[in-house]
Amino acid sequence: MIGKAWRAARSVVPPGHLDAAGCNVPSDRVFDAVVGHLRLERERGGYVAAPDLTEPKAFLATLVGQESPSSGGVAFVESGTAAMAALLGGWRLPPGSRVGFARTEYGSTLMLLRRLAADRSWTLVELPVDTDSRLDLAGLGSALAAGLDLVTLVHIASHRGVVQPAREAGALCRAAGVPLVLDACQSFGHTDVSGVGAAAYVGTSRKWLAGPRGVGFLIVPGLATDMDAAAPALGGHAWAADGSPEPLPGAIRYEGSEGAIASRAGLGVAVREYQELGPLDVHEHVVELGRTARHLLHGAGGWQVAEPLDEPSAIVTLRPPAGDSAEVARARAAEAGLLVGVAPVARAPLDLREPVLRVSPAPGTEAETLHTLARVLSAP
Numbered sequence: 088m089i090g091k092a093w094r095a096a097r098s099v100v101p102p103g104h105l106d107a108a109g110c111n112v113p114s115d116r117v118f119d120a121v122v123g124h125l126r127l128e129r130e131r132g133g134y135v136a137a138p139d140l141t142e143p144k145a146f147l148a149t150l151v152g153q154e155s156p157s158s159g160g161v162a163f164v165e166s167g168t169a170a171m172a173a174l175l176g177g178w179r180l181p182p183g184s185r186v187g188f189a190r191t192e193y194g195s196t197l198m199l200l201r202r203l204a205a206d207r208s209w210t211l212v213e214l215p216v217d218t219d220s221r222l223d224l225a226g227l228g229s230a231l232a233a234g235l236d237l238v239t240l241v242h243i244a245s246h247r248g249v250v251q252p253a254r255e256a257g258a259l260c261r262a263a264g265v266p267l268v269l270d271a272c273q274s275f276g277h278t279d280v281s282g283v284g285a286a287a288y289v290g291t292s293r294k295w296l297a298g299p300r301g302v303g304f305l306i307v308p309g310l311a312t313d314m315d316a317a318a319p320a321l322g323g324h325a326w327a328a329d330g331s332p333e334p335l336p337g338a339i340r341y342e343g344s345e346g347a348i349a350s351r352a353g354l355g356v357a358v359r360e361y362q363e364l365g366p367l368d369v370h371e372h373v374v375e376l377g378r379t380a381r382h383l384l385h386g387a388g389g390w391q392v393a394e395p396l397d398e399p400s401a402i403v404t405l406r407p408p409a410g411d412s413a414e415v416a417r418a419r420a421a422e423a424g425l426l427v428g429v430a431p432v433a434r435a436p437l438d439l440r441e442p443v444l445r446v447s448p449a450p451g452t453e454a455e456t457l458h459t460l461a462r463v464l465s466a467p
């Protein structure tokens with residue numbers, strides 16, 4: 088059902104597309120919304136054409152389980168990376184603050200954390216994980232008891248299909264009064280993000296939500312007084328009476344006013360389509376595809392699935408056998424008409440020892456596509 092509806096909404100899907108976690112395929116409506124908005128900007132003037140995005144923003148807020156969802160806690164920026172940089176870069180944690188993170192942290196966030204820690208005298212505290220790189224909750228509890236001021240967690244990583252225990256981590260952080268930042272770039276459109284109670288969520292458009300490129304977002308259910316954008320800007324800030332920049336109420340402080348507005352309009356439509364399809368049904372469908380893919384691909388040509396085979400996610404990562412590599416296999420897959428991803432070590436330098444092949448089936452992926460990939464992996 089979901090797969091059919093998803094496919095029917097797209098007159099064009101690249102053949103053998105297995106890279107939803109990299110860049111998914113927008114629907115015709117999303118495509119038309121982007122192009123239509125560009126046309127409107129030209130015809131009416133860009134400022135006049137500005138779309139009303141309160142509805143999709145409010146819906147995004149409901150996805151994280153905000154009790155009285157409003158658009159005011161959601162900011163659209165140009166990417167997940169930009170959202171994280173705006174959030175952490177503007178967070179006025181005092182010198183000596185301790186920031187917990189896990190080894191599965193996304194490469195660019197890790198770079199940002201290292202830079203901020205050096206510049207602002209924060210201490211980075213690596214939280215323990217198990218052999219699947221799943222956060223060790225008892226270890227998080229101990230670290231919180233020993234003193235943390237902020238925790239960052241990647242819900243589902245780009246390089247590993249493990250779903251981290253975000254709700255449990257969120258409950259522990261809340262009980263300790265420590266804000267949690269959840270990187271949900273791979274979660275929105277893919278899995279349930281509600282009930283975590285994080286201080287902030289980072290997301291992106293083009294992955295499982297199948298929006299256009301060039302948009303990311305930040306959901307901040309409750310702004311704390313020490314949270315502001317890294318760079319104040321007109322649109323998100325005003326001049327206070329004493330001549331200093333003062334953030335406007337709400338997440339608009341992170342958004343500013345200039346950006347790829349047509350892409351934001353496209354994301355708005357993608358979010359509405361996800362809502363219409365039914366998030367729970369979408370999740371169930373893609374998770375089933377992920378499981379099918381793991382059981383089919385595990386062992387093919389000696390390739391090893393890195394996460395547990397029944398992990399409830401649609402990110403499937405594979406380690407190469409001796410004599411083969413993720414890059415070479417990706418090229419072979421491309422020759423066979425398949426589009427798969429590679430996660431390089433830089434994506435998560437603390438957690439990856441070698442590049443892995445990443446298979447992330449979008450809704451509607453045919454079993455035959457996965458069988459073709461299994462044959463490609465089996466025959467180097």
Ligand SMILES: *Cc1c(COP(=O)(O)O)cnc(C)c1O
Pocket residue numbers: 165166167168169193241243244245270272273290291292302303
């Ligand atoms: C893609 C991704 C990001 C960064 O999002 P961009 O929109 O590419 O900047 C951050 N974290 C994770 C886990 C991701 O998969």
